[in-house]
Amino acid sequence: MSEDSPPKKEVAAVKGTHDILPGEVEKWQALERLARETFELYGYRELRAPVFEATELFEKGTGQTSDVVTKEMYTFTDKGGRSLTLRPEYTPSVARAIIEHRLDLQARPMRFYYMGPMFRYDRPQKGRYRQFHQIDVEVFGEQDPACDAELIGMADHLLRRLGVTDKEILVNSVGCRACRPAYSQALREEAGKRTAELCPDCRRKAETNPLRIFDCKVEACQSAARSFPEIQGFLCAECRDHFTEVLSLLGLYGIPIRVDPKLVRGLDYYTKTTFEFVSSGLGAQSALLGGGRYDDMMKDFGGPDICGNGFAIGMERLLSVVSLPLPERRLLYVAYLGGAAKRTAVELARFFREEGVECLVEFKDRGMKAHFGRANKLEASWVLVVGEDEIRKGRFGLKEMATGRQVEGTREELLGSLRG
RNA sequence: GUGGGUGUAGCUCAACGGUUAGAGCAUCGGACUGUGGAUCCGAAGGUUGGGGGUUCGAUUCCCCUCACUCACCCCA
Numbered sequence: 001m002s003e004d005s006p007p008k009k010e011v012a013a014v015k016g017t018h019d020i021l022p023g024e025v026e027k028w029q030a031l032e033r034l035a036r037e038t039f040e041l042y043g044y045r046e047l048r049a050p051v052f053e054a055t056e057l058f059e060k061g062t063g064q065t066s067d068v069v070t071k072e073m074y075t076f077t078d079k080g081g082r083s084l085t086l087r088p089e090y091t092p093s094v095a096r097a098i099i100e101h102r103l104d105l106q107a108r109p110m111r112f113y114y115m116g117p118m119f120r121y122d123r124p125q126k127g128r129y130r131q132f133h134q135i136d137v138e139v140f141g142e143q144d145p146a147c148d149a150e151l152i153g154m155a156d157h158l159l160r161r162l163g164v165t166d167k168e169i170l171v172n173s174v175g176c177r178a179c180r181p182a183y184s185q186a187l188r189e190e191a192g193k194r195t196a197e198l199c200p201d202c203r204r205k206a207e208t209n210p211l212r213i214f215d216c217k218v219e220a221c222q223s224a225a226r227s228f229p230e231i232q233g234f235l236c237a238e239c240r241d242h243f244t245e246v247l248s249l250l251g252l253y254g255i256p257i258r259v260d261p262k263l264v265r266g267l268d269y270y271t272k273t274t275f276e277f278v279s280s281g282l283g284a285q286s287a288l289l290g291g292g293r294y295d296d297m298m299k300d301f302g303g304p305d306i307c308g309n310g311f312a313i314g315m316e317r318l319l320s321v322v323s324l325p326l327p328e329r330r331l332l333y334v335a336y337l338g339g340a341a342k343r344t345a346v347e348l349a350r351f352f353r354e355e356g357v358e359c360l361v362e363f364k365d366r367g368m369k370a371h372f373g374r375a376n377k378l379e380a381s382w383v384l385v386v387g388e389d390e391i392r393k394g395r396f397g398l399k400e401m402a403t404g405r406q407v408e409g410t411r412e413e414l415l416g417s418l419r420g
Numbered sequence: 421g422u423g424g425g426u427g428u429a430g431c432u433c434a435a436c437g438g439u440u441a442g443a444g445c446a447u448c449g450g451a452c453u454g455u456g457g458a459u460c461c462g463a464a465g466g467u468u469g470g471g472g473g474u475u476c477g478a479u480u481c482c483c484c485u486c487a488c489u490c491a492c493c494c495c496a
Binding site: 012015066067068071072088089118120122123124125126127128132133134135201212215217276283284285287288289290291311312313314315316317318335337338366367368369370371372373374375376377380383385387388389397399401404406 | 421422452453454455456457487488489490491492493494495496
């Protein structure tokens, strides 16, 4: 009845999300494999939590005043009337899992890692997406500063394995609940005196979270901030000793770092050590990886009083500075001539796959030339030639595409060439 | 949420306000029914993001809108 073609609907991935296509996905697989291998070397084990959680979990864990919670969460109501949220970060989920399964009663410390998508309703830009992927590493129940150093060392190890040379490691201590209030107060007072120099945003931050003024990119604010007191002078004895020991161990590992007193991380729960790996060439979003210690989070959840420590890697950002050699594909293409040979081709493909050879047979009947053209396009390493003569003899031709050399043999004999 | 930049074929890009919007690459077919990359021939592919306006005439100029992108905010 309606002859109007339906209005041309724009089909496109949702803003800030992306498909990862073949050709690109191999890099992701390589990163995932190397990350897994590296973390397992240090005794970390994977812990997988759901993609969404009760909204309340993030309000408590991430902090009700943080931007992530106040304006960046993907929150929805399910059919049972529950308020759920696609996780904007991973740490609260791990904390929840530990409490729920009473993992705190097991031997400590607990070392976990995880990789997967996170969701934040941000305005997308280079290195920042609404669905993005993180590799998360967390240690619970270890207060020794050696743990902080181990995490930084392990992150550095992974980046070295990935061949990331353009990076700098920034480390700082943001103190704890005992000593940070005094520092915040000192900053607040200083900012109060210099209020005329600060941008409106920073005037607000002076009240809510004065440490964040250091993050501001406005030149006037930066130059004002340069004369602000530094946190080192305010750390309590415990925090100072902790920080000194972290730095000392990093020196022992031979990991070059830069102490950056102005490194304040965005999430409110950090205590003592914070760190960030930055790289140029990432645009404005220069942090490849960020983390630190959070001694109070678990307690704040109403869980056991055990400390936490960890970091998150931005996979998109990391991949954009990594140049991994792609694994070489070794594909066998089966070229057959005619309908009878097609059946043999399918059988042969089955045989070779059972023997662990990547093997492709296409179902469109082609001439030999077209088969080879196709094999070439698919970047096959070999072509198996299956025609009437070959079937009669039970011996097939195997051509190595790179060299053009061709051998003949039974399927078992050819297996040797394929594996050699 | 706020600013800037960009939108033409699957991709990379052309077209002074003026014929039927072109090219390269990619795709498909043919030359070519027993051996690849080459070459030649051909085909297909577009509501020039969408809507409105100015004009005899708009891919081109103006406005709005949408998308992408970069930056702010924030963060990995």
